[in-house]
Amino acid sequence: MTGKPHSPSPNDCWTVDAIRAGLRAKKFTARELTREFFSRIEERNAGLNAYLTLCPERAYAQADRIDSLVAEGQHLPPLAGVPVAIKDVISTRGVRSTCGSRILETYVPPYDATAVERLERAGAVILGKTNCDEFAMGSSNENSAYGPVRNPLAPDRVPGGSSGGSAAAVAAGLAVAALGTDTGGSIRQPGSFCGIPAMMPTYGRVSRYGLIAFASSLDRIGPFASSVRDAAAMMAVLAGRDPKDSSSVDLPVENYSAELDKPVKGLRIGIPSEYFGEGMHPEVQAKVEAGIRLLESLGCRSVELRMPHTDYAIATYYIVATAEASSNLARYDGTRYGLRVPGETLLEMYRKTRGRGFGPEVKRRIMFGTYALSSGYYDAYYLKAQKVRALIARDFTEAFSRVDAIVTPTSPVPAFRLGERTADPLQMYLADIYTVTGSLAGIPGISVPCGKTSEGLPIGLQIFGPHFEEARILRLAQAFEQAGGASL
Amino acid sequence: MKITREDVLHVAELAHLDLSDAEVEMYRGQLDSILAYVEKLNQLDTSIVEPLAQVLAQISAENPSLRDDTPASCGIADALFEGAPDPSRPYFRVPKVIDR
Numbered sequence: 001m002t003g004k005p006h007s008p009s010p011n012d013c014w015t016v017d018a019i020r021a022g023l024r025a026k027k028f029t030a031r032e033l034t035r036e037f038f039s040r041i042e043e044r045n046a047g048l049n050a051y052l053t054l055c056p057e058r059a060y061a062q063a064d065r066i067d068s069l070v071a072e073g074q075h076l077p078p079l080a081g082v083p084v085a086i087k088d089v090i091s092t093r094g095v096r097s098t099c100g101s102r103i104l105e106t107y108v109p110p111y112d113a114t115a116v117e118r119l120e121r122a123g124a125v126i127l128g129k130t131n132c133d134e135f136a137m138g139s140s141n142e143n144s145a146y147g148p149v150r151n152p153l154a155p156d157r158v159p160g161g162s163s164g165g166s167a168a169a170v171a172a173g174l175a176v177a178a179l180g181t182d183t184g185g186s187i188r189q190p191g192s193f194c195g196i197p198a199m200m201p202t203y204g205r206v207s208r209y210g211l212i213a214f215a216s217s218l219d220r221i222g223p224f225a226s227s228v229r230d231a232a233a234m235m236a237v238l239a240g241r242d243p244k245d246s247s248s249v250d251l252p253v254e255n256y257s258a259e260l261d262k263p264v265k266g267l268r269i270g271i272p273s274e275y276f277g278e279g280m281h282p283e284v285q286a287k288v289e290a291g292i293r294l295l296e297s298l299g300c301r302s303v304e305l306r307m308p309h310t311d312y313a314i315a316t317y318y319i320v321a322t323a324e325a326s327s328n329l330a331r332y333d334g335t336r337y338g339l340r341v342p343g344e345t346l347l348e349m350y351r352k353t354r355g356r357g358f359g360p361e362v363k364r365r366i367m368f369g370t371y372a373l374s375s376g377y378y379d380a381y382y383l384k385a386q387k388v389r390a391l392i393a394r395d396f397t398e399a400f401s402r403v404d405a406i407v408t409p410t411s412p413v414p415a416f417r418l419g420e421r422t423a424d425p426l427q428m429y430l431a432d433i434y435t436v437t438g439s440l441a442g443i444p445g446i447s448v449p450c451g452k453t454s455e456g457l458p459i460g461l462q463i464f465g466p467h468f469e470e471a472r473i474l475r476l477a478q479a480f481e482q483a484g485g486a487s488l
Numbered sequence: 489m490k491i492t493r494e495d496v497l498h499v500a501e502l503a504h505l506d507l508s509d510a511e512v513e514m515y516r517g518q519l520d521s522i523l524a525y526v527e528k529l530n531q532l533d534t535s536i537v538e539p540l541a542q543v544l545a546q547i548s549a550e551n552p553s554l555r556d557d558t559p560a561s562c563g564i565a566d567a568l569f570e571g572a573p574d575p576s577r578p579y580f581r582v583p584k585v586i587d588r
Contacts, residue, residue: 110567203543217542246555247544315526326503333504335580340573346583347504355506360514363505367496367515368522370503384529386539391532393540425518426525442543467543 014176015226016233019081023070030063030070030081034125037083041127041174049149050159050168052088054128055095059083062125079237080123085175087166088129089136090221091210092116095126099212100134100144100162103357104338113210114242115179115221122237127175130165134359135329136181136214138162139189139431142422143361150418153195154457157415160190163224167194170224177225177234181211183218184317185411185435188447191224192410192460195449195486197231197477198224202467203442204249207242215324216247218317218439228448228478232256235470251468259471264479265299267472269463270403274310275434280412284459287451288409290488291461291480295407298479303403307395310437312388314429317436319372319385325362326369332357364425393441400466405476408434410447410460434462444470448477451488461485491520 014033022028038056045051066081086092089099091109098104112120120126133143141149141164149164151157152172159168163180167190170178180187182200191198199222206221213219223234236257241250271292276285296302334340334353341356343349358366372381399406412433421428438445443464450461461480465473496516500507507515569575574582 106571108567108571110564110571111562243555247542249544309532312529312532315529318522319526319529330504334573335582336568337571337573343583346585349583350504351506354504358505360511363507363511364515364518366503366505367499368519371495371499371519371523374499374502381526383539384534385526386541387534387537388529388532390537390540391534393543426521 014173016079016082016176016230019176020076023066023081024076026070030066030125031060033081034059034063034083034127037127037174044172044174047150047155048152048168048172048174049147050130050165050172050174051085051128052098052100052131052146052165053096055092055126058095059125059127062120066123066125077121077123078233079119082124082176083127084119084124085127085130085166085169085178086116087132087163087178087180089132089181089212089214090116090179091212092126092129095129097129097212098146099136100132100146101358101362102145102339103332103353105145107338109210111210114207114244115238116210118237119179130163130169130178132165133162134362135212135325136162136183136186137325137361137365139185139428140416140421141165141190142418143359145359148418151193151415154415154455157417157457158193160193160411160415162186164190166224167191167196167198170194170226171196177223177230179221180224182220182222182439183215183321184439185432187222187224188435188445188460188462189411189432191447193415193458195452195458196224196226197228197446197448197481198222199231199235199446199470199474200438200444201235201239201470202444204247205444205468205470206238207240207245207248209242209244213328215321216328217324218321228474228481229257229260231446232260232474232478235474239470254471256471256474259475260478262475263299264295264476267300267405267476268403269295269300269302269476270305270399270406271302272305272307272310272399272406272408274307275408279430279433280409281414281453283453284409284412284414287459287488288461291450291485292407294483294485294488295476295480298483300476305399305403305406307399307437309388309391309395313392313437313440314433316385316388316392317432317440318368318429319381320389320440322365322369323372323382324369326366326373329358329362329366361425389440392437396437396441396443396464404465405473406464408462408464410434410462414453414457414459438464443467444473446473446477448480449486451486490523491516
């Protein structure tokens with residue numbers, strides 16, 4: 001690569017647009033760029049543990065395809081040459097996909113997730129698979145069977161979870177963008193902890209074909225990027241109906257990138273008082289309030305809201321998500337794929353395989369979910385939770401009749417220390433208090449950097465929009481970012 | 489204390505999970521405290537609320553799950569068997585279930 005295009009660590013010099021422009025101007029080749037990212041990974045991944053598996057063959061083959069398009073003077077697809085990372089719960093053909101679990105340690109999917117296929121068709125170069133909490137169950141990445149990920153901005157701290165590896169890879173400049181999955185906050189919270197934009201699209205907006213299921217009524221795939229503009233570029237490629245996923249919706253996809261720079265003046269932003277309650281770190285509160293004032297200075301009008309069922313969201317979420325997980329994870333029994341621990345009988349094989357293959361948090365959730373669905377308890381727990389879920393969704397419907405978007409903190413606290421919260425699972429669950437509401441309601445949400453604590457830990461501002469209003473929340477996030485939100 | 493050791497063993501049986509004695513004791517305490525926490529849902533009167541299983545029905549007029557059921561080959565059988573713990577095409581072999 002002529003005149004080394006990167007300084008030691010910054011990631012912000014590489015954007016989707018800069019890469020396309022550089023390729024077209026023949027400043028560098030896609031192969032050189034790919035090599036550059038693999039050498040960064042080689043240098044820094046051992047300390048971060050962000051990647052679990054690399055796929056250089058696949059990456060270089062794709063890079064060469066892009067380079068031949070350049071050589072032939074052909075049109076370059078929207079993500080041409082962009083090095084991306086994929087969370088390990090998303091299937092990649094021929095590339096090991098462990099879900100952060102021992103039970104899938106050797107599992108190599110026979111097909112690609114649609115999201116992966118779409119990224120590659122758009123020219124992205126897949127570098128590898130990123131670490132995560134086992135089966136995406138966790139808020140700190142400490143539930144991975146392959147060791148925790150470290151926060152690139154503070155190595156003694158967690159990157160958030162469950163998509164911690166994807167967030168850390170982008171924040172550390174080991175990928176330009178990444179895919180994560182969000183069931184209760186698993187994209188937005190690590191985005192917040194690592195100081196990068198991170199988006200959960202509307203339920204049904206992005207195909208989940210090939211996403212290894214955790215909680216099917218909640219799971220979504222979405223992007224991490226180092227700028228809102230790049231997150232929008234990723235969304236433009238990911239969004240849309242997929243016949244292979246019957247829960248993907250056939251609604252037109254807006255031109256997110258073109259919508260990005262439209263003014264936000266006059267937009268009404270709702271500020272729900274329930275999201276500024278006890279347990280919030282004072283510096284998070286101060287920065288998010290400053291963030292709201294910044295949006296007001298851009299012409300947004302803030303409206304105070306009450307969302308009375310917010311306090312019930314964690315309890316609702318943990319019943320719904322664990323019940324669905326207990327059912328989805330029944331498939332890991334040693335018969336068709338992954339780990340098998342032999343047993344004298346079929347049942348013994350199942351029990352030993354699952355007992356040894358799953359880690360403590362996954363077993364805890366399977367146990368709780370099985371209990372909640374078991375005979376005599378279904379009405380008291382699962383049905384009750386589905387009814388409260390309806391009330392939480394109604395809070396949002398009513399709020400969106402008065403406002404265009406809702407602004408809250410992403411997480412009540414900045415990145416905590418490794419090991420700080422592992423002793424009490426309930427305390428870990430409560431870290432998701434501001435994100436699970438939007439998960440239950442199926443609405444889109446984005447976390448965007450909103451200043452740092454005095455210790456230099458990033459804080460995230462969360463913007464929720466009505467169903468399928470991705471363009472609107474991206475536009476607000478863009479305006480916020482451009483106005484200096486990250487350095488408040 | 490609501491959850492007993494027997495409850496934990498019963499749920500583990502339903503979930504096909506082998507648990508060590510230490511795990512049984514740990515999960516007993518943890519399930520107990522999680523259950524105590526989710527009790528708060530009973531503060532809400534939901535007698536006239538319809539349960540919400542998933543949000544698609546709310547947000548989309550069409551029901552995308554009612555597509556035509558058209559079988560198509562996915563062509564992944566070879567790869568699947570290659571990765572299986574004990575394949576014997578076209579079957580997956582498991583310990584004997586029925587005695588003859």
